[in-house]
Amino acid sequence: MIWAITSYFNPVRYRRRLENYRTFRSNLRIPLVAVELSFDGQFELTKDDADILVQLSGGALLWQKERLLNVGLQSVPAGVENVALIDCDVVFEREDWAEDAEAKLREQCNIIQLFSEALYLTQHSPLGKGDSEAIEYDISAPGIVQTGDPSLMGQAAVIHGHNRLRYNPGLAWALKRAILDQHYLYDAGIVGGADALMAASAYGYFETVTNRQLFNSRRKQHYADWAVPFNKRIAGRIGALQGTVYHLWHGELKNRNYYERFKLLDSFDPYVDVQIADNGAWRWTKPNTDFEEKLRDILLARLEDG
Numbered sequence: 001m002i003w004a005i006t007s008y009f010n011p012v013r014y015r016r017r018l019e020n021y022r023t024f025r026s027n028l029r030i031p032l033v034a035v036e037l038s039f040d041g042q043f044e045l046t047k048d049d050a051d052i053l054v055q056l057s058g059g060a061l062l063w064q065k066e067r068l069l070n071v072g073l074q075s076v077p078a079g080v081e082n083v084a085l086i087d088c089d090v091v092f093e094r095e096d097w098a099e100d101a102e103a104k105l106r107e108q109c110n111i112i113q114l115f116s117e118a119l120y121l122t123q124h125s126p127l128g129k130g131d132s133e134a135i136e137y138d139i140s141a142p143g144i145v146q147t148g149d150p151s152l153m154g155q156a157a158v159i160h161g162h163n164r165l166r167y168n169p170g171l172a173w174a175l176k177r178a179i180l181d182q183h184y185l186y187d188a189g190i191v192g193g194a195d196a197l198m199a200a201s202a203y204g205y206f207e208t209v210t211n212r213q214l215f216n217s218r219r220k221q222h223y224a225d226w227a228v229p230f231n232k233r234i235a236g237r238i239g240a241l242q243g244t245v246y247h248l249w250h251g252e253l254k255n256r257n258y259y260e261r262f263k264l265l266d267s268f269d270p271y272v273d274v275q276i277a278d279n280g281a282w283r284w285t286k287p288n289t290d291f292e293e294k295l296r297d298i299l300l301a302r303l304e305d306g
Contacts, residue, residue, distance in 0.1 A: 001031065004032045004083070005032075005073060007088070014250065018045075021089070033053075033072045035069070038056070056281050058279055060284050062191070063191050071280040071281075082102055082177055083174065083176075084173070087172065091246045097115075105175075114172035114240075120138070183226065186227065188222060190268070190270075191262060203231075257301060
């Protein structure tokens with residue numbers, strides 16, 4: 001049996017995030033560990049929202065997704081050999097994707113992206129029935145490599161053209177549990193973008209992705225400490241499932257500020273500026289209210305409720 005892990009945090013209290021989570025949960029057909037982080041002690045999820053629900057209170061206002069997924073890994077029952085990492089605003093078109101994923105992980109792959117195409121629904125698109133002219137479209141990371149120009153991999157770290165990804169490095173992946181137990185996820189992408197960092201590390205495009213995310217020298221070294229061993233462990237055994245995932249609307253892509261957020265980290269040193277709190281979330285080693293206010297402004301500018 002494959003289990004899923006997801007994370008949930010909602011620092012500016014968007015209504016849409018909880019609505020999307022409930023849609024995601026109701027359509028997920030495998031057991032789920034969910035880790036919710038509350039910055040004010042008030043939680044939104046209930047025991048019915050996951051098979052195992054972990055709730056943490058406190059921590060810095062940062063992009064905590066990968067940190068929470070690493071926490072959630074500890075709650076996946078012993079004996080589970082494969083783990084799916086799924087954003088809580090995704091719905092699978094295929095009902096048999098989990099069986100296919102387990103077969104591929106058992107027979108040929110160490111890591112797989114769980115779709116070949118991702119459709120971004122508009123604000124009013126019925127699930128799975130959106131107007132094709134009104135939906136953003138991305139292909140999977142392995143899909144972009146299979147085009148014959150794998151150098152495009154690095155371009156997923158920023159937005160191009162009409163403020164959207166050329167391919168999607170995230171949304172839904174599955175790995176062998178043993179690999180996650182050994183390496184965990186890279187979780188120092190504290191303004192987001194860690195999906196691209198993981199995908200690029202699996203393929204070995206370390207410098208391309210760190211340059212596009214404006215890494216300073218300390219961040220590059222910190223990432224390399226994780227990415228090089230992870231790449232060797234993946235050993236090129238990367239795949240993708242055929243099928244579509246639907247990304248539930250939560251604001252227009254033009255409001256995401258994917259590139260601007262990386263500028264917040266021009267002097268960030270992950271070796272000394274953050275630490276893991278007792279509850280498992282990131283916290284600053286010294287107060288950094290200026291950074292948190294800027295990140296909050298970016299989150300508010302996303303207008304996820306429309």
